[in-house]
Amino acid sequence: MSGTSGKKALGVGVIGAGAISGIYLENMIRRFDCLNVVAVAANHLASAQKRAAEYGLTACTVDALLADERVDMVVVLTPVGTHYDLVKRALLAGKHVYTEKTLADSLPKAAELVSLAEERGLYLGAAPDTFLGAAWQTARAALDAGAIGEVRSFAISANRDNRLLLSLFPFLRQPGAGVLYDYGVYYLTALVSLLGPVKRVGGMAQRPCREHTNIIPDSPEFGAPIENPNESRVSAILQMESGVSGTVHIDADSHMTDQAFFAVYGSEGILYLTDPNQFGGTVRLLPNAGDWAHPAEMKALPNSSPYGDNCRGLGPAEMAEAILAGRKCRTDKAMAYHVLEVLTAILNGGEEGAFTDIASACARPEPLGELAN
Numbered sequence: 001m002s003g004t005s006g007k008k009a010l011g012v013g014v015i016g017a018g019a020i021s022g023i024y025l026e027n028m029i030r031r032f033d034c035l036n037v038v039a040v041a042a043n044h045l046a047s048a049q050k051r052a053a054e055y056g057l058t059a060c061t062v063d064a065l066l067a068d069e070r071v072d073m074v075v076v077l078t079p080v081g082t083h084y085d086l087v088k089r090a091l092l093a094g095k096h097v098y099t100e101k102t103l104a105d106s107l108p109k110a111a112e113l114v115s116l117a118e119e120r121g122l123y124l125g126a127a128p129d130t131f132l133g134a135a136w137q138t139a140r141a142a143l144d145a146g147a148i149g150e151v152r153s154f155a156i157s158a159n160r161d162n163r164l165l166l167s168l169f170p171f172l173r174q175p176g177a178g179v180l181y182d183y184g185v186y187y188l189t190a191l192v193s194l195l196g197p198v199k200r201v202g203g204m205a206q207r208p209c210r211e212h213t214n215i216i217p218d219s220p221e222f223g224a225p226i227e228n229p230n231e232s233r234v235s236a237i238l239q240m241e242s243g244v245s246g247t248v249h250i251d252a253d254s255h256m257t258d259q260a261f262f263a264v265y266g267s268e269g270i271l272y273l274t275d276p277n278q279f280g281g282t283v284r285l286l287p288n289a290g291d292w293a294h295p296a297e298m299k300a301l302p303n304s305s306p307y308g309d310n311c312r313g314l315g316p317a318e319m320a321e322a323i324l325a326g327r328k329c330r331t332d333k334a335m336a337y338h339v340l341e342v343l344t345a346i347l348n349g350g351e352e353g354a355f356t357d358i359a360s361a362c363a364r365p366e367p368l369g370e371l372a373n
């Protein structure tokens with residue numbers, strides 16, 4: 001790996017030129033001075049060339065990107081089924097790596113990547129980085145300040161619509177791209193960032209709708225049957241290391257507009273959170289006034305974070321600052337692996353459900369201020 005000593009910015013190579021790469025490149029290039037994006041690679045070179053032309057970058061093959069000495073850190077923006085191979089190749093090439101969620105499409109593969117990064121002394125981080133956004137940092141500050149007293153429990157409920165999503169995004173039909181790994185990861189990452197690691201989980205994962213029909217009129221597959229090979233309905237009970245417990249329920253065969261419910265209950269009030277697939281949103285506090293005659297009113301909490309818009313790329317920027325400063329990053333591999341273990345335990349519960357002790361541990365990440373660069 002090219003040396004980073006004395007650098008003010010890390011050289012970044014991006015692998016993946018799909019839809020999500022646009023907002024990543026926009027933010028990493030225009031917003032965060034600690035990142036110097038130099039190259040983009042993709043399985044289809046024409047896609048990389050198109051993105052590179054938009055931003056004045058070098059378009060190249062993956063092999064060429066990994067051999068480029070300008071590249072200190074690789075950002076992987078490809079479907080989850082490709083993560084293991086690409087992340088491993090980047091680590092073996094001596095590059096720090098930040099990947100889109102999740103670390104890999106299975107826990108054993110993720111464990112291998114974590115071990116390899118540790119052996120090589122390299123940083124490895126993973127999305128989602130939305131927990132670094134304004135809404136979640138506001139919620140974290142409120143909890144740390146004791147706004148709801150002693151935290152007692154939590155409840156999460158969310159929905160998606162696989163009729164739409166499987167029609168729009170064929171990668172969701174691949175192994176490892178069910179509602180847990182692709183969507184539940186946002187909720188579990190946000191939860192762990194707020195309340196710390198999970199100790200025990202009991203979960204049930206089901207696939208009630210095994211086939212849908214493509215509903216996109218201009219799609220070549222319009223009207224054709226679409227197999228749904230992955231779980232689409234999950235229910236779980238989680239006990240955190242702190243003793244706090246709560247529930248998680250996600251139904252991906254429901255309404256096409258996500259309706260996020262995320263509440264944390266405390267002895268002195270309730271904190272209502274927002275959609276963890278977003279960086280911003282309104283965090284509301286319902287204090288426990290203790291007076292039946294004069295109940296407290298719900299209030300929106302102000303935030304001072306600049307990261308309330310679509311800040312994808314914030315995770316790589318925070319990791320770059322950590323590398324340059326020689327400290328641990330907040331999107332660290334330990335938290336990403338821990339969350340993946342929890343998701344896997346729910347998935348392994350299958351149709352019947354099962355309780356599992358979580359073996360891994362992770363630190364609750366420090367709150368994020370504005371990045372120095």
